[in-house]
Amino acid sequence: MPLIGNRLNWLNSGLFWRTFFLLAFLIAASIMAWVASFRIVERTPRAQQMAAQVISIVTITRAALTHSAPDLRRELLFDLASNEGIRIYPLEGTDVVEPPPDSGLMPVLETTVKERLGQSTKFAGSVNDVSGFWVSFKIDEDEYWLRLDRERIEGVSSIQWLGLATTTLVLSLFGAVFISRLINLPLARITSATRSIAKGRKPDPLPERGPAEIREANRSFNQMVADLDRVESDRAVILAGISHDLRTPLARMQLEVEMAKLPDDARQGMQSDLAQMDEIIGQFLEYAKPSDRSQVASVDLSSLLRECAHEAERLPDVKASASIADHVNVFGNATDLKRVVNNLIENARRYGKTEGSEHTSINISCKTQGTQAVVEITDHGPGVPDAEIERLLRPFTRLDTARGQANGAGLGLAIVDRIVKRHHGVMKLSNNPTGGLQIRISIPVTGTLA
Numbered sequence: 001m002p003l004i005g006n007r008l009n010w011l012n013s014g015l016f017w018r019t020f021f022l023l024a025f026l027i028a029a030s031i032m033a034w035v036a037s038f039r040i041v042e043r044t045p046r047a048q049q050m051a052a053q054v055i056s057i058v059t060i061t062r063a064a065l066t067h068s069a070p071d072l073r074r075e076l077l078f079d080l081a082s083n084e085g086i087r088i089y090p091l092e093g094t095d096v097v098e099p100p101p102d103s104g105l106m107p108v109l110e111t112t113v114k115e116r117l118g119q120s121t122k123f124a125g126s127v128n129d130v131s132g133f134w135v136s137f138k139i140d141e142d143e144y145w146l147r148l149d150r151e152r153i154e155g156v157s158s159i160q161w162l163g164l165a166t167t168t169l170v171l172s173l174f175g176a177v178f179i180s181r182l183i184n185l186p187l188a189r190i191t192s193a194t195r196s197i198a199k200g201r202k203p204d205p206l207p208e209r210g211p212a213e214i215r216e217a218n219r220s221f222n223q224m225v226a227d228l229d230r231v232e233s234d235r236a237v238i239l240a241g242i243s244h245d246l247r248t249p250l251a252r253m254q255l256e257v258e259m260a261k262l263p264d265d266a267r268q269g270m271q272s273d274l275a276q277m278d279e280i281i282g283q284f285l286e287y288a289k290p291s292d293r294s295q296v297a298s299v300d301l302s303s304l305l306r307e308c309a310h311e312a313e314r315l316p317d318v319k320a321s322a323s324i325a326d327h328v329n330v331f332g333n334a335t336d337l338k339r340v341v342n343n344l345i346e347n348a349r350r351y352g353k354t355e356g357s358e359h360t361s362i363n364i365s366c367k368t369q370g371t372q373a374v375v376e377i378t379d380h381g382p383g384v385p386d387a388e389i390e391r392l393l394r395p396f397t398r399l400d401t402a403r404g405q406a407n408g409a410g411l412g413l414a415i416v417d418r419i420v421k422r423h424h425g426v427m428k429l430s431n432n433p434t435g436g437l438q439i440r441i442s443i444p445v446t447g448t449l450a
Contacts, residue, residue, distance in 0.1 A: 062139055086147075330373050
């Protein structure tokens with residue numbers, strides 16, 4: 001079971017490693033199959049070639065000894081030993097003989113040699129504890145041993161085959177790495193560009209070159225990014241235009257309400273409605289507002305949060321408590337970050353009133369975790385159904401039944417989420433175990449912004 005689990009782990013890993021392991025397995029299996037097939041196919045021809053070599057050496061040596069003068073044989077034997085590595089010994093009945101090593105070549109070699117030199121030909125791997133390749137031959141009635149170095153007969157050893165296969169495999173693995181990177185590079189570019197879009201940034205256009213499939217995919221992706229950017233721009237222009245045009249009649253209506261002879265209750269109600277409409281228009285304008293990169297700098301988040309908490313304490317229906325670490329700095333726009341905190345406090349004030357009370361208890365905390373500044377804003381209201389939490393970050397989403405009587409356009413949290421993404425941060429919503437909604441924001445501290 002662990003082996004199967006390990007296989008599934010690398011199969012479910014990144015495409016680069018999956019491609020690399022599959023190529024490596026294919027290459028290793030191919031090399032092993034090639035080596036095994038080659039050794040099987042070339043075994044008989046190589047054995048016959050070695051047998052022909054042995055037969056030639058024995059025949060020439062026997063002829064040289066037979067036709068040489070007796071007084072020159074000693075010099076001839078010395079020349080054979082020193083120049084050719086061929087040594088001749090008398091064959092004695094008392095010789096201690098060990099058979100040659102068992103290999104796939106020896107049966108074919110012995111059969112071929114015996115067919116030419118006679119069936120009485122003997123073979124040995126060691127005689128009198130002297131190793132080598134030993135073969136017997138006769139001159140008249142006398143028998144002799146001819147000894148050759150084993151390297152001349154064995155050819156390529158298993159260790160050499162292993163070394164060759166290992167070298168080939170290592171070089172092939174480097175090739176597999178290169179091929180895997182080449183195959184996965186376009187996908188990595190698309191993944192990086194997609195992450196940039198998810199973080200609210202416009203990615204650089206992908207290169208429209210390479211294979212036809214990659215060119216088509218990159219061209220389609222670039223077109224999609226351009227279409228999304230145009231839709232976003234058009235939506236921002238429409239929202240800003242409509243909101244701006246609505247503020248003129250609103251201002252006129254507010255003036256007419258002030259000048260009209262109306263009962264105080266009616267006047268206050270109409271003024272409240274007009275103020276709510278003006279606030280909704282402000283949310284539209286804020287949501288459509290483009291990011292201002294020129295105002296980005298290092299921001300003392302600790303001081304900013306303490307200032308927001310102090311302002312919240314001054315509200316008549318809010319009880320705020322703060323636990324803020326010192327010297328927490330992030331890289332961003334101070335005005336936008338303050339708007340984030342104020343929006344979340346206002347959201348909690350409206351929808352997170354403590355049950356049985358007319359006040360809203362808000363806890364604000366800030367600390368650093370590694371390279372992230374973590375801000376948590378928690379209320380103690382009715383909370384939100386778990387299934388609806390993700391919907392809260394969508395524009396124009398209102399959960400009146402879950403959070404009481406809601407006012408506004410449902411853009412508050414959407415605006416906050418957009419600003420947080422502009423700061424390369426992440427916002428997560430969850431229900432507080434003790435009741436209420438908890439909003440957690442993580443933003444890279446100064447010096448770690450990607």
